[in-house]
Amino acid sequence: MASDVDTAPLVGRADTMAALRSALLDDVAPGQTAAVFLTGESGVGKTRLLAEAAERLRAAGALVLTGACLDIGDASPLHPLRQALRRLDADLTEARTSSAVRGLLQVFDEETPGPDGAGALLERVSRGLHLVAGGRPLVLVLDDLQWVDRSTRQLLLYLLAGLGDLQLSVLAAIRAESLQGAHPLRRVLTELRRLRSVRVVDLAPLDRAGTDELAAAIVGAPLAPEAADQLWQRSGGNPFVVEELARDLRDGHDGLSDTLREVFLARVDALPQPAHAVVHAVAAGVEPVEHWLLAQVVRLPEDQLIEAVREAVAHRLLVGADDGYRLRHRLVAEVLAHELLPAERAALHRRYAEALTSATAELHQARLAHHWRLAGEPARALPAAMAAAREAERLHGYAEAHRHWSAALTLATTPPAVLPDGGRPEPVEADRAELLTHAAESAHHCGEHARALALLEELAADPAGPPTCALHIRRARYLAAAGRSAPAEAEYRRVLAAADCTPRERATAAARLAELLLHLGRYAEAGDQAREALRLAADVEGTASEVVLASSALGFSEAYLEDPDAGLAVMREALDIAERSGRPEDVACAYLHLAELLTGPLNILEEGVVVARRGAERVAELGLGRTWETRLLAIATNGLFRVGQWAEAEKVVAAALRHRPSGADAVELLLARCRLSVGYGDVEASDRDLEAVATVLAGGGARHVLPMLILRAGLAMWQGRHDLARQAVxxxxxxxxxxxxxxxxxxxxxxxxxxxxxxxxxxxxxxxxxxxxxxxxxxxxxxxxxxxxxxxxxxxxxxxxxxxxxxxxxxxxxxxxxxxxxxxxxxxxxxxxxxxxxxxxxxxxxxxxxxxxxxxxxxxxxxxxxxxxxxxxxxxxxxxxxxxxxxRVALDEGPAVVRPAPRPRAAAAEAPTVDELVVLTAREREVLAAVAEGLTNREIGQRLFISERTIGVHVSHIFDKLQVRTRVQASAIFLRNRAD
Structure with a gap:
C-alpha cells in the first residue's frame, strides 16, 4: 500500500527523518555497521519514508542501494541485493564503479549458495560491496523485509556482525501484521535488538495535525471542520487511507473507494475464522466493546476467544485497552457492514441488546437503543432512547440529548419489520408531541437553532401540542437565539396582547422581552418592561427564571441610565438568585449581562473580563458550551481587545470557536474575531468574518447590525475605500x-x-x-x-x-x-x-x-x-x-520595541508546560483564586479574615512574582494553570 509519492507530500515525519540520518550515517564510524528496522501496519508510510530517506542519504554523500523483497520465499536468493545492484548499474557513469557492480552481479550468476558454499559466497559479496562503495558509506535500503529470502537474511546477519570490512548501514521496512507465529524474522529481530547499533522503530500513524496537513495538501485547501473530523475518525491517521479518502473528497466521490474496500477485506479475510468473527462483532458494536460483552456476542470458549482477539490485534485490525476493544480503523466497520446479510447483522445487534439487557450492571441506554433499533425492534429501542436522552439532560449534555430525542422521533415513526424468525415486533407507542417538545428544546440549548424552529413548526401542527401562547414564547426564544430579533420581539408582544394567555405566560413573555430589548440597546424600554415583568411575576408561584431575567435587564438599564452602583447591586442579586435556582440558562443569562455591563458601558474592563471567563467556565460545567459559553468568551475577547491584550484575546476566541457555534452565538464570536483581524490588518480574514455575519443576519438581528457596520467602516478605511466606509456609517x-x-x-x-x-x-x-x-x-x-x-x-x-x-x-x-x-x-x-x-x-x-x-x-x-x-x-x-x-523621523530611537510573535490564526490556547503559580506562597494562591473570582480587596479580606491593606500587599507581591500589571492578566494565569 505505497502512497502516491508524486502527489502526496511527506508530513509528520521530520523527527523520524532526522533520527534515521543520525543512526545510519552521522553516528556510524568507518568500518562500523548500523541498522534501523521500520515496522508498522500496511499503509502507514514505510515505503514512502524509505524513498525519502534514500534521497537524503544520497545527498549527504552515501552510496545507497535500494531493493525490495518478493513474496515468493526462497525461490529467488539474494533478489533484493541483485535488484539494487542492477538499478545502480543502470544509473552509473563512472567506469570503475560500474565494473565493480557488474563483477558482483556476475558472482550471483555464477554461484548459487548451498550448504557448503554459503560462507564463501557471503565473503565474496562482502568484498564486492566494499569495491562498489569505493570508500563511501554504504546504505542498503530494503522494502518488505517480511518476505526476505534465507540467503539475504544470512547476508544481513553476516554484514551486521561486522565480519566484512566496509562501513555499512541497513534501513529496512517490515509489515508488522505479517510477523505472525514462527516467522523466522521475528527471532532475528529479537536477537538484533540486543545490539547497540540496531534500532527497531515502530512507525506510528499520523497525529491529528499531520492528518489534516496531508489531507489539505491533496484536496488543495484545508478541509471543513466536519469533514476533517470524519476523515480523522475513519482513517486513524494511516497515511495511505488518508490519501485515498482525501482524493475521494477532492474528486467528489461518494462512498468508499474500491481500493480501500479491497485492501481491508483482504486483511480481514486473512484472519482465522474465530478472529474473523471477533472483528465482525466489534465492527457491529459500540466502541469500546468490553470483553464480557464480546464473549456473549461471539459465544466462543474463553481460551478460543482470547486467542481470536490476540490474532486480530496482531493483524493490526483491533486495539485492546483496559476498557475494551476498538477497531484500529473505523473504515473496517464500513467495509464489513456490506459483507453480512441483513439477517446476520440483525442477529448480531440482537445478541448485543440481549446481553446488555441481561447485564447486572447499570444499563447503557444509548447503546441499548442503538442495538434494538438495528435489530429491527423500534418498540424496544424507543424507551431506551428516551431514557438516554433524559440522562443526558440531567447531566446537561444537551447535544447528546438532542441526538437521542431525534433518534426517538425516528423510532416513533419507524414501521414494524418482520423479525428473522418470521414474527412481528411489538407496535411502537409514543407521545409524538412530547418527543417534539424535548427535541426542539434540546436543539435550542445545544445551538441548533434552525433545527429547533423546524421542530417547533411540527409541534405547532400537532393537535396534542402546547397552547398558542406557549408556542409564541418558544418561537420567540428560538428566533432570538438565531439572531432574528425583529420577529422574536413580535412574538413576545403577541403574548402580552393576547387575552387568553395565563399570568405565568405573561410574566415569562415580559421578562424575555425585557432581555431582548436590552440586547438591542433599547435600555429605557428594557427597564420599563423589566419592571412590568417583576410586577407580573410577583403574583405567580415558581417564577425564579422570570425574576432573574427581569432583574438582569433592570439592573443593566439602571446602571446605564441612572445609578451604576444600584444597577450592579441588582445584577449581582440576580446572579445569586440564578445560582440558587440552579437552572443553567438562568445562571448563564445573569453572568452574560453582568459581564456585558462591566466590559461595556461601565468600562470596568479587568473585572468584566474575569467575570466573563469565570461565567464561561461555569456554564460549560452546565452543558451550555456551544451557546452561552461562546457568548461569554466573545465578551472576554472584546474586553481584552480594548485593554490591548490582543494575543490573549486571540487565544480566547480560538478556544471558543472549537464549539462551532451557530446563530447569534456565532455572530458574537465572529464580530469579536473580526475586531482583532481589522486591528491586525488581516483584510481577507476580516472580509470573511463580515460576510459570514451578514449571511447569518439576513434573517434579522438588529442588535448586531451596528457593530458589523462599524467594523466594515474601519476595514474600508484601512483599505483606502472611504466611500465604502461612508456608506456603512x-x-x-x-x-x-x-x-x-x-x-x-x-x-x-x-x-x-x-x-x-x-x-x-x-x-x-x-x-x-x-x-x-x-x-x-x-x-x-x-x-x-x-x-x-x-x-x-x-x-x-x-x-x-x-x-x-x-x-x-x-x-x-x-x-x-x-x-x-x-x-x-x-x-x-x-x-x-x-x-x-x-x-x-x-x-x-x-x-x-x-x-x-x-x-x-x-x-x-x-x-x-x-x-x-x-x-x-x-x-x-x-x-x-x-x-x-x-x-524624516527615525522611529528606532529610544527604547527598543519588541515585535509580537507571529499570530497563530486558529490555534487554541496551549497549556503551560510548567506550573506558573509555583512562585507563589499558599496564602498568595488563596488571594489569587479570589481575585480570579472577581472579588474586590475588601471582599477577599472578609473571606480570608485579613485586612484590606494586607490583601493589597499580597496582590502587589502576586503581580511582581507573575510579572503582570493587571488583575485580568493574573486571573488568566490562574485559570490557565488550574485547568492544567
Whole structure:
C-alpha cells in the first residue's frame, strides 16, 4: 500500500527523518555497521519514508542501494541485493564503479549458495560491496523485509556482525501484521535488538495535525471542520487511507473507494475464522466493546476467544485497552457492514441488546437503543432512547440529548419489520408531541437553532401540542437565539396582547422581552418592561427564571441610565438568585449581562473580563458550551481587545470557536474575531468574518447590525475605500434604534474619520450632508450621555473627544493638535491603548502640518509606533511609518520595541508546560483564586479574615512574582494553570 509519492507530500515525519540520518550515517564510524528496522501496519508510510530517506542519504554523500523483497520465499536468493545492484548499474557513469557492480552481479550468476558454499559466497559479496562503495558509506535500503529470502537474511546477519570490512548501514521496512507465529524474522529481530547499533522503530500513524496537513495538501485547501473530523475518525491517521479518502473528497466521490474496500477485506479475510468473527462483532458494536460483552456476542470458549482477539490485534485490525476493544480503523466497520446479510447483522445487534439487557450492571441506554433499533425492534429501542436522552439532560449534555430525542422521533415513526424468525415486533407507542417538545428544546440549548424552529413548526401542527401562547414564547426564544430579533420581539408582544394567555405566560413573555430589548440597546424600554415583568411575576408561584431575567435587564438599564452602583447591586442579586435556582440558562443569562455591563458601558474592563471567563467556565460545567459559553468568551475577547491584550484575546476566541457555534452565538464570536483581524490588518480574514455575519443576519438581528457596520467602516478605511466606509456609517445611522450612546458615538467617530481621511487623501469628495448628519449625531450623543450614568458618560466622552478632533481635521485640513492631545489623554485614562496611539499619530500629523514643536511630534510618533508594534496593529504601524518617512523621523530611537510573535490564526490556547503559580506562597494562591473570582480587596479580606491593606500587599507581591500589571492578566494565569 505505497502512497502516491508524486502527489502526496511527506508530513509528520521530520523527527523520524532526522533520527534515521543520525543512526545510519552521522553516528556510524568507518568500518562500523548500523541498522534501523521500520515496522508498522500496511499503509502507514514505510515505503514512502524509505524513498525519502534514500534521497537524503544520497545527498549527504552515501552510496545507497535500494531493493525490495518478493513474496515468493526462497525461490529467488539474494533478489533484493541483485535488484539494487542492477538499478545502480543502470544509473552509473563512472567506469570503475560500474565494473565493480557488474563483477558482483556476475558472482550471483555464477554461484548459487548451498550448504557448503554459503560462507564463501557471503565473503565474496562482502568484498564486492566494499569495491562498489569505493570508500563511501554504504546504505542498503530494503522494502518488505517480511518476505526476505534465507540467503539475504544470512547476508544481513553476516554484514551486521561486522565480519566484512566496509562501513555499512541497513534501513529496512517490515509489515508488522505479517510477523505472525514462527516467522523466522521475528527471532532475528529479537536477537538484533540486543545490539547497540540496531534500532527497531515502530512507525506510528499520523497525529491529528499531520492528518489534516496531508489531507489539505491533496484536496488543495484545508478541509471543513466536519469533514476533517470524519476523515480523522475513519482513517486513524494511516497515511495511505488518508490519501485515498482525501482524493475521494477532492474528486467528489461518494462512498468508499474500491481500493480501500479491497485492501481491508483482504486483511480481514486473512484472519482465522474465530478472529474473523471477533472483528465482525466489534465492527457491529459500540466502541469500546468490553470483553464480557464480546464473549456473549461471539459465544466462543474463553481460551478460543482470547486467542481470536490476540490474532486480530496482531493483524493490526483491533486495539485492546483496559476498557475494551476498538477497531484500529473505523473504515473496517464500513467495509464489513456490506459483507453480512441483513439477517446476520440483525442477529448480531440482537445478541448485543440481549446481553446488555441481561447485564447486572447499570444499563447503557444509548447503546441499548442503538442495538434494538438495528435489530429491527423500534418498540424496544424507543424507551431506551428516551431514557438516554433524559440522562443526558440531567447531566446537561444537551447535544447528546438532542441526538437521542431525534433518534426517538425516528423510532416513533419507524414501521414494524418482520423479525428473522418470521414474527412481528411489538407496535411502537409514543407521545409524538412530547418527543417534539424535548427535541426542539434540546436543539435550542445545544445551538441548533434552525433545527429547533423546524421542530417547533411540527409541534405547532400537532393537535396534542402546547397552547398558542406557549408556542409564541418558544418561537420567540428560538428566533432570538438565531439572531432574528425583529420577529422574536413580535412574538413576545403577541403574548402580552393576547387575552387568553395565563399570568405565568405573561410574566415569562415580559421578562424575555425585557432581555431582548436590552440586547438591542433599547435600555429605557428594557427597564420599563423589566419592571412590568417583576410586577407580573410577583403574583405567580415558581417564577425564579422570570425574576432573574427581569432583574438582569433592570439592573443593566439602571446602571446605564441612572445609578451604576444600584444597577450592579441588582445584577449581582440576580446572579445569586440564578445560582440558587440552579437552572443553567438562568445562571448563564445573569453572568452574560453582568459581564456585558462591566466590559461595556461601565468600562470596568479587568473585572468584566474575569467575570466573563469565570461565567464561561461555569456554564460549560452546565452543558451550555456551544451557546452561552461562546457568548461569554466573545465578551472576554472584546474586553481584552480594548485593554490591548490582543494575543490573549486571540487565544480566547480560538478556544471558543472549537464549539462551532451557530446563530447569534456565532455572530458574537465572529464580530469579536473580526475586531482583532481589522486591528491586525488581516483584510481577507476580516472580509470573511463580515460576510459570514451578514449571511447569518439576513434573517434579522438588529442588535448586531451596528457593530458589523462599524467594523466594515474601519476595514474600508484601512483599505483606502472611504466611500465604502461612508456608506456603512450612513446605513448604521439610518437603521439604528439603539439607546446605546457608546455605539452611536463609535459610529459617528468612524464616519467623521472617513470624511476627514477622504479629504486628506483627495480620493473622494467630502459629503457635506453626511458631515452635517454626523454633527447632529455627535450633539445628540452629547445630550443623551449627559443624562446617563457617570461611567457611561466617561466612555462616551472619550469617543466625543475623537469626534471633535476629527472635525478639526475637516475644518482646516490639518487638525487641532490640542484636541488630539486631549483625546490621547482621555484614552490613556481609560486604559485603551489602540485609540490612544491613533490620537498620538494624528496629534503628530497636526504638529508637522503647522511646522511647530517638531521634537514633540517625533516623540509622539515613536510612542504611537511602539504601542502599535506591541499590539501587532499593522495598518496603524504602516501609517505611522509613512508619516515618519515624510517627516524624516527615525522611529528606532529610544527604547527598543519588541515585535509580537507571529499570530497563530486558529490555534487554541496551549497549556503551560510548567506550573506558573509555583512562585507563589499558599496564602498568595488563596488571594489569587479570589481575585480570579472577581472579588474586590475588601471582599477577599472578609473571606480570608485579613485586612484590606494586607490583601493589597499580597496582590502587589502576586503581580511582581507573575510579572503582570493587571488583575485580568493574573486571573488568566490562574485559570490557565488550574485547568492544567
Amino acid at each position: 450612513q446605513r448604521g445611522l439610518t437603521e439604528s434604534r439603539s439607546d446605546d450612546v457608546i455605539v452611536l458615538a463609535t459610529l459617528a467617530w468612524h464616519g467623521l474619520r472617513a470624511e476627514a481621511e477622504a479629504s486628506a487623501s483627495r480620493t473622494v469628495e467630502v459629503d457635506p450632508n453626511a458631515v452635517r448628519r454626523l454633527r447632529e449625531v455627535v450633539d445628540r450623543v452629547a445630550a443623551k450621555s449627559g443624562k446617563a450614568g457617570a461611567p457611561v458618560r466617561y466612555v462616551a466622552d472619550g469617543f466625543l473627544a475623537l469626534c471633535a478632533a476629527e472635525l478639526s481635521r475637516l475644518d482646516d485640513g490639518r487638525g487641532d493638535p490640542e484636541l488630539w492631545a486631549r483625546a490621547a489623554v482621555e484614552w490613556d485614562r481609560r486604559n485603551h491603548p489602540y485609540p490612544a496611539a491613533y490620537s498620538r499619530l494624528r496629534q503628530a500629523e497636526a504638529l508637522f502640518g503647522r511646522r511647530s514643536r517638531l521634537a514633540t511630534a517625533g516623540k509622539l510618533l515613536r510612542q504611537a509606533h511602539g504601542t502599535a508594534q506591541a499590539l501587532g496593529a499593522l495598518p496603524l504601524s504602516e501609517e505611522i511609518r509613512t508619516l515618519a518617512g515624510r517627516a
